[in-house]
Amino acid sequence: MNPFEAHQLEHLSPSTCNLFISSPAMFVLEKLLKKRSPVGAAAHRGTSVEDGIVSGLLKGLPVSEAAAIANSKFAQLTALSGDPRVEKEEKSVPEMVEIGLKELSAYGPPSSTQGKIEYKIDGLAVPMIGFYDMMWEDHGILIDLKTTHALPSKISTNHARQVALYVAAKSNNLDARICYVTTKKSATYRLENIQQHVDALSRIALTIQRFLSISSDPQELAQIVVPDVDSFYFADPLARQAAFEVWGL
Amino acid sequence: MALGLNFSSEGGGNYLGFVKFNAKAGRIFRRDRENGENVDTDISRTFKAIIDVENIEMGWLDFDTGGAPSMVMGHHSAPKPPRPDERHRWGARVVMKLSKELGGDLREMSSNSKSFLRGLDKLHDEYLEGVKKNPGKLPVVTLGDPIPVVTGEGAKRSTNYAPAFEISGWTKRPDDLVYTPRNAVVETDEDEQPTPRTPPSTGSTRAAAPAKAAASSDDDDWG
Numbered sequence: 202m203n204p205f206e207a208h209q210l211e212h213l214s215p216s217t218c219n220l221f222i223s224s225p226a227m228f229v230l231e232k233l234l235k236k237r238s239p240v241g242a243a244a245h246r247g248t249s250v251e252d253g254i255v256s257g258l259l260k261g262l263p264v265s266e267a268a269a270i271a272n273s274k275f276a277q278l279t280a281l282s283g284d285p286r287v288e289k290e291e292k293s294v295p296e297m298v299e300i301g302l303k304e305l306s307a308y309g310p311p312s313s314t315q316g317k318i319e320y321k322i323d324g325l326a327v328p329m330i331g332f333y334d335m336m337w338e339d340h341g342i343l344i345d346l347k348t349t350h351a352l353p354s355k356i357s358t359n360h361a362r363q364v365a366l367y368v369a370a371k372s373n374n375l376d377a378r379i380c381y382v383t384t385k386k387s388a389t390y391r392l393e394n395i396q397q398h399v400d401a402l403s404r405i406a407l408t409i410q411r412f413l414s415i416s417s418d419p420q421e422l423a424q425i426v427v428p429d430v431d432s433f434y435f436a437d438p439l440a441r442q443a444a445f446e447v448w449g450l
Numbered sequence: 451m452a453l454g455l456n457f458s459s460e461g462g463g464n465y466l467g468f469v470k471f472n473a474k475a476g477r478i479f480r481r482d483r484e485n486g487e488n489v490d491t492d493i494s495r496t497f498k499a500i501i502d503v504e505n506i507e508m509g510w511l512d513f514d515t516g517g518a519p520s521m522v523m524g525h526h527s528a529p530k531p532p533r534p535d536e537r538h539r540w541g542a543r544v545v546m547k548l549s550k551e552l553g554g555d556l557r558e559m560s561s562n563s564k565s566f567l568r569g570l571d572k573l574h575d576e577y578l579e580g581v582k583k584n585p586g587k588l589p590v591v592t593l594g595d596p597i598p599v600v601t602g603e604g605a606k607r608s609t610n611y612a613p614a615f616e617i618s619g620w621t622k623r624p625d626d627l628v629y630t631p632r633n634a635v636v637e638t639d640e641d642e643q644p645t646p647r648t649p650p651s652t653g654s655t656r657a658a659a660p661a662k663a664a665a666s667s668d669d670d671d672w673g
Contacts, residue, residue: 307659323604340492340660341477355654374476374596374611376492378657391490391657394650395474396608401650 203326204410207417208233212330215363218405226428230443233419238440242279246290247348249275251334253298254346259310264302268295296384297348304380304387311335318370322403325410333367343367344378352386365398423447466545466558473563476596476611480552492660497593498549500621503577504588505629510538511562525631542570547627556626565599569613576617584620592618
């Protein structure tokens, strides 16, 4: 039995790798002990804004209609959310849609959206799976959209690895970009050193495999990591409670 | 294989804007400076330029200096200069006049990527053949689908792309496209770097939306 099978994991994704890097304890809690934390309002904001922008680009909608689609999606996703940030994020959604459409409308309608990719890493027992946001095949451009409240001056390492994987799986002949959108500004950066980022992600995935191979018992693996309960990963009361129950911290 | 045999360096230096060929992506970009930042526009699908193939410069280029690249360049018909050091790799530089739709200005393109040189060498061969029937003229060049060049095996397997330059016509040399020997230029090239010694950068160059498709042009369209 491969170490992933023992933990009922059928694949890895860039986000799972990033979770393992950022919080091994939350990785154990969510992926091995199967105690899922509620999705935060910020994540729902990202999903909703992307929905509005993609709809706007595909259908050539005015900003108001694209924003309405995003608002509706956000309301639907957060209907039962207890996250206190819902109100703040709700206000951000239409503003981000407007800024995002302004940034991306010149690209025209994407030829595909939410495209699934699968990539095999040598020595890894499961495939890497992911979904890219938007691609314009005629131009050979792939863009991943990231919403944030502070515009970064460069692509984050985690985002670089994520999008590099899409390119490696899809075609080396792609111009990969990451579009950051805030409520006021936007910037689209070109991804550099794609192969090196794929190599890094491969090393991380293999590290996860080695970690899982230590034991098929998730409780045993939990005992070799420690949660930082002050991190945002444990901000949700349910996640905080779960950490207490598993680690006594 | 008429290129890559000879060389020497010459100083001097008029500043020209850049066109970059990204061998990893097989795409060509026009780089502009806006508000203090580099903005790259993908012109792969619309690329059209009069390229001064007659005066391709060859030489030793080191883009990995942490600042302005170091180049020792000369006309391709001149003797090959000594290599400054192991960090310098054999490469080429060429000046072109972009089509009116792409701005109509003079730009230079330089690279020490082997796949780029492969495409440029092929263009040069076709130029030498075609110029016999078009004496004194320069080729109007477009870009076809890039040609994958696979190197290495296993974990070291890598795919780069050679530019598929295509001569679509011939035209008289534009008045402003005058060959002037130059040496150092300021630009970076991340293609085909040696084994990295530092963490890879992620990207901070802003990318513009692709330029709209250009209409067909004739000799009068060159800005």
